[in-house]
Amino acid sequence: MPPYSSQKPASWWAELIGMDDPAKGPRTVAANFQELARRGFMRSEPGEPGMANVVTLLDDLARPGEPYLRPDGKSGSYFRVPDRLWTTGAIAKLSGPALAMYLIVLSYHHRPDGMEHPPGEGIRTPAAPPVWFSPKRFSERHGLSEDTRLTGIRDLVGAGIVDVETKHVDVQNQSGSGHRRFRRQLLTLHPLYVPPLPGRAPSKEPDKVLI
Numbered sequence: 001m002p003p004y005s006s007q008k009p010a011s012w013w014a015e016l017i018g019m020d021d022p023a024k025g026p027r028t029v030a031a032n033f034q035e036l037a038r039r040g041f042m043r044s045e046p047g048e049p050g051m052a053n054v055v056t057l058l059d060d061l062a063r064p065g066e067p068y069l070r071p072d073g074k075s076g077s078y079f080r081v082p083d084r085l086w087t088t089g090a091i092a093k094l095s096g097p098a099l100a101m102y103l104i105v106l107s108y109h110h111r112p113d114g115m116e117h118p119p120g121e122g123i124r125t126p127a128a129p130p131v132w133f134s135p136k137r138f139s140e141r142h143g144l145s146e147d148t149r150l151t152g153i154r155d156l157v158g159a160g161i162v163d164v165e166t167k168h169v170d171v172q173n174q175s176g177s178g179h180r181r182f183r184r185q186l187l188t189l190h191p192l193y194v195p196p197l198p199g200r201a202p203s204k205e206p207d208k209v210l211i
Contacts, residue, residue, distance in 0.1 A: 003067040009052040018089020040064055079107055080195045088192070094159060097144075101152030102161060104142060105131050105187055109195055128194065130165065130186035153185065163188045 010033070014025030033055060037044045043056045057068035071078045081103070085091050094102065108131045135146055156162040165186045170179045 003056045004070070005054055005056040007047055007052050007054045017086050018092040079109070081106060082193050082196055084192050090159060090161065090193075094161075095151065095155045097148045097152035098155035098159065098161075099152075100144060101149065102156055102193070105156075105162065105189060106195055109189060128189070130188045132184050132186050153187065156187075161190055161193045163190065 010026035010029040011022070013029045014021075019025030019028060033042070033044055033053075036042045037055075040058060041060050042058055045054045045056070047053055058064070059066045059068050063069075085102075091099070110128060133149065135149070138144070138149055139146065153162070153164065157164055165188070167184045167186055169182045169184050171182060172179050
């Protein structure tokens with residue numbers, strides 16, 4: 001239930017997202033909190049003497065300035081983001097293109113019916129189908145350049161968040177006079193970074209920090 005508030009010190013948030021520098025990390029968090037408050041995404045209020053500020057999420061769409069309301073999951077194009085994006089430190093180390101591509105891949109991820117194999121969340125039989133993008137339609141749909149798409153995929157592969165399989169596809173020409181061959185990149189999320197199951201609480205197990 002709203003309001004969604006927290007009173008954690010900046011050092012706690014810095015550690016959560018993998019910013020290990022004890023001086024730079026908290027300063028960066030504090031500066032970003034100020035910017036988020038300036039833009040109306042959250043409210044920051046002084047805590048009791050000696051205590052951290054109280055930060056409260058605000059609604060940035062339908063009710064600007066009002067407390068944030070959690071989506072009901074029955075309407076809108078919402079999807080869950082794995083907590084391991086933060087707890088492994090990945091969010092602090094991914095490039096902008098990589099983070100953008102990760103969110104786009106998450107939005108296309110379809111979890112098939114089947115059985116999950118503990119203890120690895122996301123490891124299921126059958127596996128989720130891979131995601132692929134048509135370069136032309138990708139740019140039209142998402143407004144990102146081809147360089148951003150390719151750089152993002154390359155960085156995600158380097159971080160171990162996605163695996164890429166290249167497949168060649170033959171398509172008959174419209175005239176029927178021949179075939180054209182396309183190279184298609186099939187993207188599969190690593191099990192640690194797939195969307196959590198509906199209703200599943202975030203993992204409490206410690207995660208290995210992404211180097």
